[in-house]
Amino acid sequence: MSKSVDSSSTSSVLRSSVESLVRPNILRMKAYASARSEFKGMASVYLDANENPFDTGFNRYPDPLQWHLKKEIAALKGIDAKRIFLGNGSDEAIDLLIRIFCEPRIDHILTMPPTYGMYQVSAAVSDVAVKEVPLTSDFQPDVEGVLAAADEHTKILFACSPNNPTGNCMQPDLLRKLLENFSGILVVDEAYVDFSEAESCTAWLDEFPRLVVLQTFSKAWGQAGIRLGMAFAGEEIIALFNKVKPPYNVNQLTQDAAVMSLENTEEKDDWVDTILAQRAQLKEELKGLSFVEKVYPSDANFLLVKVTDADDLYNFLVENEIIVRNRSRVHLCEGCLRFTIGTELENAILMGALVDYAAS
Numbered sequence: 640m641s642k643s644v645d646s647s648s649t650s651s652v653l654r655s656s657v658e659s660l661v662r663p664n665i666l667r668m669k670a671y672a673s674a675r676s677e678f679k680g681m682a683s684v685y686l687d688a689n690e691n692p693f694d695t696g697f698n699r700y701p702d703p704l705q706w707h708l709k710k711e712i713a714a715l716k717g718i719d720a721k722r723i724f725l726g727n728g729s730d731e732a733i734d735l736l737i738r739i740f741c742e743p744r745i746d747h748i749l750t751m752p753p754t755y756g757m758y759q760v761s762a763a764v765s766d767v768a769v770k771e772v773p774l775t776s777d778f779q780p781d782v783e784g785v786l787a788a789a790d791e792h793t794k795i796l797f798a799c800s801p802n803n804p805t806g807n808c809m810q811p812d813l814l815r816k817l818l819e820n821f822s823g824i825l826v827v828d829e830a831y832v833d834f835s836e837a838e839s840c841t842a843w844l845d846e847f848p849r850l851v852v853l854q855t856f857s858k859a860w861g862q863a864g865i866r867l868g869m870a871f872a873g874e875e876i877i878a879l880f881n882k883v884k885p886p887y888n889v890n891q892l893t894q895d896a897a898v899m900s901l902e903n904t905e906e907k908d909d910w911v912d913t914i915l916a917q918r919a920q921l922k923e924e925l926k927g928l929s930f931v932e933k934v935y936p937s938d939a940n941f942l943l944v945k946v947t948d949a950d951d952l953y954n955f956l957v958e959n960e961i962i963v964r965n966r967s968r969v970h971l972c973e974g975c976l977r978f979t980i981g982t983e984l985e986n987a988i989l990m991g992a993l994v995d996y997a998a999s
């Protein structure tokens with residue numbers, strides 16, 4: 640395993656195969672063969688799945704591989720449908736990745752806190768340890784630190800960009816250094832990419848078979864309730880996802896709702912424009928408040944804000960029926976609250992309360 644950012648080590652890392660990282664039991668096992676996966680054509684009489692024959696609109700099992708929906712996503716993103724996995728939220732993809740690659744109590748994942756909490760929770764459920772290499776003070780990956788901490792049991796490195804809760808993008812050159820020198824699976828979680836000017840790392844999928852990019856319908860698309868997450872990766876990793884996933888992990892209602900949502904990309908783009916304009920306005924207004932010490936730059940639909948007494952402000956807002964996220968006990972986010980950008984009215988209500996707090 641290479642431990643330095645040295646281009647001469649790159650070629651050997653690129654050669655390390657996905658297969659060698661997979662848990663042996665996952666390589667050995669045979670996937671469940673559902674009725675719908677054994678017969679793929681069109682027929683007029685379906686008596687293979689013990690379904691109720693009477694048409695309710697939902698009496699049939701859904702397509703286990705969601706091809707119709709994947710083709711729409713493929714067209715929108717310019718990515719081959721065979722390079723897409725869809726899950727019950729991106730949280731399902733995170734959980735499956737850990738179960739595919741990490742042998743409980745032997746392998747571990749690596750995270751770069753402060754970051755999204757689900758990497759750690761999913762690892763804990765699988766009895767997989769978490770190694771942490773904190774972000775630098777400007778919330779960028781500590782590449783040397785990560786490579787020094789990684790060993791042959793470091794199966795997955797999670798990089799969240801734009802990062803939750805700090806809001807910033809990771810520098811593409813640093814992500815590339817990680818990709819070129821870390822020999823495990825690099826997961827780039829792009830849940831907030833639609834709010835950012837940055838290019839998606841999906842552009843690098845051809846080059847790096849050990850790259851997984853996560854996106855979701857939960858944020859910009861306004862579909863958190865349907866639970867639909869996307870993972871983009873090489874066909875080898877997609878095949879592993881499909882092998883271990885529950886056969887019907889994305890239900891028919893969700894597939895239908897997502898197809899409808901994809902017909903409305905203009906509405907999504909309008910929401911994003913409005914949220915970005917509101918983010919800029921709220922940021923300016925926050926900077927004028929006496930108790931606000933810092934508003935961090937954001938590439939996401941939230942602002943991380945450092946204040947003089949985070950717990951006191953949090954409690955004041957709760958008393959005013961305004962719920963924000965208290966991140967003040969998170970390393971590198973000491974004293975910070977995280978404000979999701981709401982509607983113009985919601986942001987005005989928040990600002991009104993903050994002005995009252997300043998005066999109190």
Ligand SMILES: *Cc1c(COP(=O)(O)O)cnc(C)c1O
Nearest residue numbers: 728729730755803830855857868
């Ligand atoms: C909100 C969020 C997600 C979305 O998860 P879903 O399961 O798709 O709703 C993923 N990653 C990060 C970092 C998030 O903040």
